[in-house]
Amino acid sequence: MGIIIRLYHRSEGLEKNRFNTFFMDMGENIHVHYRDLRIEFNVDEFIEFADLCETYIPLVRKEIEAGFKDGVNPNTNQSDTIKTFFNKKPLKQTIIYNPTRISLEENTDGFHIHLRNYKILLDKPSFLNFARAAKEVLEMRERPVDLKETLNLIEINELHHRVEETGADGDRETARVVIEEPYYKKLLQLFNGLGYKKADPQKEIYEIEKARISLKIAKASAKPLPKLPVKSSIVPLAAYLAENAKRFASKELNLLKLQVLDVFEYARKANLASAIELDFQKFLFNTETGKVIVPAKTSQESANPDREWTRFDQFLNKQGIGFVKPNKIVYDDGQLKGLNDAFLYYVKEHISRHPAVRKVYLLNPMQWKKSGSQTGRYEVPFLHIGWAKLGSDFDILIEMDERYPVPESWDLKFFWKVCGCDYYHLGEVDYPIDNPYAKDYPNIPFRQHLVEAYLFFGSRMDAAVKDKYLSGFPSREVLYEKKDIQGQLPAFVAEHFDVQLDAIDPLKGVSFNEVFRAKSKDGDYIVKVMKGAEFTPPVEGKRGTHLAYEALLLNRLAERKAPAIIPRPGKDGKLTQPMGEYNCMLLDFIVADKVGEWTSAHLMSAASTVAQVNKALSQDAAPIDSYRLQESLEFWLHDFAALLPKFTDDQEMRSQFESLIPKIQTARQRIENAKDILWIHCHGDVTPRNIMFVKGEALLYDFQAARFSPRIEDVAEGALEFAFIDKQAMFDPEKSQSFIDAYDQEFPLTEAEKALLPAMMFLHAAVKLGRLLRMQVVFGNKVNMNLVKAFLNYALANAQDL
Structure with a gap:
């Protein structure tokens, strides 16, 4: 009936309606339900609606009985083809319930679209297709109407016409259109809505800035006017790719592939493989707008996104367009140095510290160091296999020490027979690239400067194949080669600790340090070789000094006989002994109690131990200007908002995280400005994994996160960490309070601290959430989502009390 003046989206993207019923109910108000539609009324509104229905329904029935049939009259909006039953007076009642509301909701019975007092109920696939369609509106509104869209709208509005000729007059496109007389007025309404003006009062010529249409009015005919063939801008995607494979510009091709990848990633992340069509052979492409069109799925079978993407990738390779790099914006010398420094730091902190790494080769080192290299960022993301790369990547080969496990965060992709190694993605160098495509393609995990590694395992791979591959890189550089630490330890321990070791074996586990169990005639020991990684952010200029700071704290704990695990001193009395670029600690091997489920006695013992350790670590135990609460907060919370999009696609969870940010600042200010609270050298990681029970006594260990902070930081951490219930993703408030009470009994808290x-x-x-975000996004470690939910829910529930 109306005139369509812009068609933003049209598809068959809805599932079959779930509710094929009509009913009314009365609760908080009156509801009229018709299939998927619900209308809300108050009493007066409903009475008026019912009265009008009683007035007009008999009139409509009379017309039907007289022979009216739907689908027969032309859609001309003229008096001879339409009859209106219209109450000319305005309705007496205004909308009472939600007169200005727009609300999009997920509910227990499906998805709701609320517009004023109307509700449309959709299933999940239909709602998500609706949401994707809505994204096109703003984008299309920014584009002016042209001749092609106008002619398409005449067709969509079912105005009987014929396009006799199209052409151009300078920059203005032109067309001559024959319109049947009954549709003439409706066409003028369309022109008016699109902004066309009559160019000549005496002629039927209408124009906008870039288009002009000449009209000829014809008499109505029994059959629509024959149309001259007009080539459609909607074509099969596969055919378009095959026909244009040899002419594609690299930018155009990668942006097109980006659209397709976003569909697959969306289906995978939203678990909608059964609702979204993933057969690329059915995809369409609009040559006018450059948009990929995904048709509605007709089959009920669930597709495998990985398998279907592989089919698409194989098709691209067959056409010779599977690996087409976009142009690069090359880095200048300063940027090259910055990237190289960031890469070397990544190798030091995230690769060479792993005991499983024996030797690291950089395959093409010169391209990172010389001016005139092609190192930089791509002008558009480079789509290869299923990866969207923003910049140049690093290729390394690692010879592995198979006594230790491969780090869990390293992602195995496939075995590559060319070099005889397993191909892995290790992570990304911390050298950010501005990415304007993340907003339009939110489902794609974009890669910045990716570290790609070929891992060689000598026990099951051919060294000759690996060596031949390496010989193809004559400028290769050895970035790291592992020292034989295990072989050096017996002599080192004898010299520095006066202990003779008879046997030494590595303890397997994913760690940056190397840990060994050693045997001697006097008993068993643990030998810990620390490779320098710091886990506590330092004050500027103090990096690399935490081990010395930690040793001072351990010395104080030993002096005060606090319940903590203390290393054995060396012959010089120091707890740590330098071992080249590393440091070595020797600890007695302790047989811990086997503790299943923690009892209240375990909890109170742990709290008492934390209190005794806090009591020993007063301000004078070590310098207070190297490792502080302020730097830790800055480090863990700095990228809180930036890491969220990479951590989760759940919009509700994202908004919940973001709502905490202003409250975090409020909490920080209260704590940093507080008076009458005690600052000490806190442990900084008070969790069950750092408590060991020996003959019933709780011992605290691992001071790698120690820092100068209010002592209530350790109390707060313990009160939450020791009350976590994994299966329920929550904290037990009674356990939290028990921890606080037991601590308070051992080392009383002031009223200011309690407040x-x-x-x-x-x-x-909030800090724990920041750490979990960084652990998963930056370091690639899978985090316990129950832990995330528990801390998030706790923070949300307590944010209002600040």
Whole structure:
């Protein structure tokens, strides 16, 4: 009936309607339900609606009985083809319930679209297709109407016409159109809505800035006017790719592939493989807009996104367009140096520290160091296999020490027979690239400067194949080669600790340090070789000094006989001994109690131990200007908002995270400005994994996160960490309070500290979330989502109390 003046989207993207019923109900108000539609009324509105129905329904029935049939009259909006039953007076009642509301909701019975007092109920696939369609509106509104769209709208509005000729007059496109007389007025309404003006009062010529249409009015005919063939801009995607394979510009091709990848990633992340068509042979392409069109799925079978993407990738390779790099924006010398420094730092902190790494080769080192290299960022993302790369990547080959496990965060892709190695993605160098495509393609995990590694395992791979491959890189550079630490330890321990070791074996586990169990005639020991990684952010200029700081704290704990695990001193009295670029600690091997489920006695013992350790670590135990609470907060919370999109696609969870940011600042200010609270050298990682029970006594260990901070930081952390219930993704408030009470009994808290403790517990929850975000996004470690939910829910529930 109306005139369509812009068609933003049209598809058959809805599932079959779930509710084929009509009913009314009365609760908080009156509801009229018709299939998927619900209308809300108050009493007066409904009475008026019912009265009007009683007035007009008999009139409509009379017309039907007189022979009216739908689908027969032409859609001309003229008096001879339409009859209106119209109450000319305005409705007496206004909309009472939600007169201005727009609300998009997920509910237990499906997805709701609320517009004023109307509700449309959709299933998940239909709602998500609706949401994807809505994305096109703003983008299309920014593009002016042209001749092609106008002619398409005449067709869509079913105005009987014929396009006799199209052409151009300078920059203006032209067309001559024959319109049947009954549709003439409706066509003028369309022209008016699109902004066309009559160019000549005496002629039927209408124009906008870039288009002109000449009209000829014809008499109505029994059959629509024959149309001259007009080539459609909608074509099969596969045919378009095959026909244009040899002419594609690299930018155009990668942007097209980006659209397709986003569909597959969306289906995978939203678990909608059964609702979204993933057979690329059925995809369409609009040559006018450059948009890929995914048709509605007709089959009920669920597709495998990985398998279907592989089919698409194989098709691209067959056409010779599977690996087409976009142009690069080359880095200048300063950027090259910055990237190279960031890469070497990545190798040091995230690769060479792993005991499983024996030797690291950089295959093409010169391209990172010389001016005139092609190192830089791509002008558009480079789509290869299923990866969207933003910049140049690093290729390394690693010879592995098979006594240790491969780090869990390293992602195995496939075995590559060319070099005889397993191909892995290790992570990304911390050298960010501005990515304007992340907003339009939110489902794609874009890669910045990716570290790609070929891992060689000598026990099951051919060294000759690997060596031949390496020989193809004459400028290769050895970035790291592991020293034989295990072989050096017996002599080193004898010299520095005066202990003779008879046997030494590595303890397997994913760690940056190397840990060994050693045997001697005097008993068993643990030998810990620390490779320099720091886990506590330092004050500027103090990096690399945490081990010395930690040793001072351990010395104080030993002096005060605090319940902590203390290393054996060397012959010089120091707890750590330098071992080249590393440091070595020797600890007695302790047989810990086997503890299943923690009892209240375990909890109170742990709290008492933390209190005794805190009591020993007063301000004078070590310098207070190297490792502080402020730097830790800055480090873990700095990228809170930036990491969210890479951590989760759940919009509700993202908004919940973001709502915490202003509250975090409030909590920080309260704590940092507080008076009458005690600052000490806190442990910084008070969790069950750092407590060991020996003959019933709780011992605290691992001080790698120690820092100068209010002591209630350790109390707040323990009160949450020791109360976590994994299966329920929550904290037990009774256990939290029991921990606080047991600590308070051993080392009483002031009233000011008790008043500030809720703010510190909220802040710890936020810091923990920041750590979990960084662990998964930056370091690639899979985190416990129950832990995330528990800390998030706790922070949300307590944010309002700040």
